[in-house]
Structures are given as structure tokens and as C-alpha cells.
Amino acid sequence: MTHSTPAAVLWDMDGTLINSEPYWMSAEAEIVESFGGEWTHDDALAVVGSGLLTSARAMQSKGVDLDAHTIVDRLTDRVMSQLQEFGIPWRPGARELLVEIRQAGIHTALVTMSIARMAHHVVDNLGFIGFDAVVCGDDVEHPKPHPEAYLKGANALGVSIAECVAIEDSPPGAASAFSAGATVVGVPFMVDIPADQTHALWPTLEGRTLQHLSELHAKVAIR
Template identity: 85%
Template sequence: MTHSTPAAVLWDMDGTLINSEPYWISAEVDLVESFGGEWTHDDAMAVVGSGLFNSARAMQAKGVQLDEQTIVDRLTDRVMTQLRESGIPWRPGARELLLELRKASIPTALVTMSISRMAHHVVDNLGFSGFDAVISGDDVENPKPHPQPYRVGAAALGVDIAHCVAIEDSPPGATSAFSAGATVVGVPFMVEIPEDQTHALWPTLDGRTLEHLSELHAKVSTR
């Protein structure tokens, strides 16, 4: 089989690298209920993978009487507290694949809609130097599903987005990477990802290697 090693691999964080979505949902529920509202499972699923300011506006519609920035800060503070108290819950196979990429000298970027201080907390606790660049929600004007975050991630590494593989767990993230022009691996977690916004859907990263990424990228590049 033809192999085409990607010029870089771009990673989503929440739900892809770490299992933080339950922490976000808990924080959302607590904040909305503190204002006498209700935050349902469907409400939580509707904002998975999108920008935090989008989540903040959805929570305002549920009765949270705070400005968007304050909502984002309170949610982030609560999730970071849970990460510190319980440890960082890595998704199966994610750290292992990332470590293999680093050993192979493949450039990597984290492209997340979480804000910078949370993204760097996760990166600083990997146990190895995992990323050459970190693009967070406060680094871009347009959040996922807009293509800007992944375009910025590729630019930060000095590579063509068409030569990159992106790994995502949500529809907004997959759409962002796909429309930017990357080869997209969808690893659905909390919500399903439309097949037409990915080049492959994998149930897990457990057991996946650079060889698998290269084989997929080769197929996409030769279409």
C-alpha cells in the first residue's frame, strides 16, 4: 500500500485527547441551575465541539444572567478544578499515538476551542513535549466549525493544511478541519460525526499508529 507521511498532525483536545466532556457538562448544569434554569442532556450535546462563547450564549438563553466572558471563565475554572482534583483523563490510545508522532519527529499542533490557560494546563501535564503549537479558542476570531482554527494551526507549523491530518471527535470540529482542507479522522465520542465531513471514522484511537494515519493520508492525497 502507498504511504504518504503527513506533514503534520493537528489534534482536537476535549473528547479527542482527553475525556473532559463530562466535566464540561457538569459545569454547565451547575451554572444554569444556579440561576434557576435547566440544562438538559440535549442542550449539552448541542454545544459539544463548538466555541465556548457559543455555549455561553446558549446558557444566557437558559437564564444565566452573566456576560459571555464571565460564563466562559466560570466554566473553565470549574473544569480545571476537576482536572486538578481527579487528574487528566486521557482518551484511549491518544497519548500513545501522540508520543509515537513525537518520536517520529512529526510536527503537531493542538487546535482546541478551550481557552489558552486550560489548553496549556493539559499540554504541560502530558509527561513529554507533545506539541509544537497550541491554538486555543482565544487565538482565533472564528470558532469551529469555521475553518480558521485549523488553518491557523497549519500556519503555525509552517505547513500546507492539505498535507495535514486532523483528529476530531465532534461535528463542529470535523467540519472545521474538513473545510480547511485537512485529511480528517473522526473519532466520535459524545455525538455522531457525519461521514461526509471526515475521510475516516474510527471508533477509537487505541491501537492506531502513524502507519494508519499515513495510509489514510495517502488514499486521500491520490484521489
């Protein structure tokens, strides 16, 4: 480990670590349509990376006559059932990079807007110990893009956020990590991320290594 190596790497989950966004989109559409409404692809993209209560309120505006927390529970149940049926759908390169980071002894935290039972289901089924800490949507008062979640992630690991690299796939997530003070790698999936919310935009994690993260972190640290 060198002086440029980050003290910790903070990972978003949906769309960054695992390819679960299509599961969320189909669950949203099923619920809205069950109330006679329409949930378009653009509707789904508008809430990618946001807190689940934000998604729930958007679904209420489409005619879903349930309270927001009930909507969140139903969404989570549906996505978890798909994960249980099909397994953990890793994003390209994510597993390999996470394994390398863990083998190097670097701390990791999962920082997700999914609720705890969903996040811990994923963590418990990775096939290895992937994270030292997990921050979920129900652990924070303010969802992404507010910096609270990433600040909590760094605090849970006992490190300064300035010593962390965060990996994100969405504008709300990147904005959260950037405003918190982390070095931010954006790996856009469903939605483009503005360049001014990241320190680097990578099309994929495939082929990326700890060395790439360390080199980026070193450049940010000396600015």
C-alpha cells in the same frame, strides 16, 4: 518517514485527546442550575465541539444572567479544578498515538476551542512535550466549524494544511478541519459525526498507529 507520512498531525483536545467533555457538561449544568434553570443532556450535546462563547450564549438562553465572557471564565475554572483534582483523563489510544507521532519527529499542534489557560494547563501536564504549537479559542475570530483554527494550526507549524491529518471527535470540529483542507479522522465520542465531514470514521484511537494515519493520508492525497 515516507512520502505518505503527513507533515503534521493536528489534534482537537476535549473529547479527542482527553475525556473532559463530562467535566464541561457538569460545569454547564451547575451554572445554569445556580440561576434556577435546567440544563439537559441534550442541551449539553448541542454545544459539544463548539466555541465556548456559543456555549455561553446557549446558557444565557436558559436564564444565566452573566455576560458571555464571565460564563466562559467560570466554566473554565470549574473544568480546570476537576483536571487538577483528577489528573489528565486520556481518551483510549490517544496518548500512545501522540507519543508515537512525536517519536517519529512529526510536528503536532493542538487545535482547541478551550481558552489558552485551560489548553496550556493540559499541555503542561501531559508528562512529555506533546505539541509544537497550540491554537486556542481565544486565538481565533471565528470558532469551529469555521476553518480558521485549523488553518492557523498548520500555519503555526509552517506546513500546508493539505499535508496535515486532523483528529476530531465532534461535528463542528470535523467540519472545521475538513473545510480547511486537512485529511480528517473522526473519532466520535458524545455526538455522531456525519461521514461527509471526514475521510475516515474510527470508533476509537486504541490500536491505531502512525501507519494508519499515513495510509489514510496517502489515499486522500491521490484522489
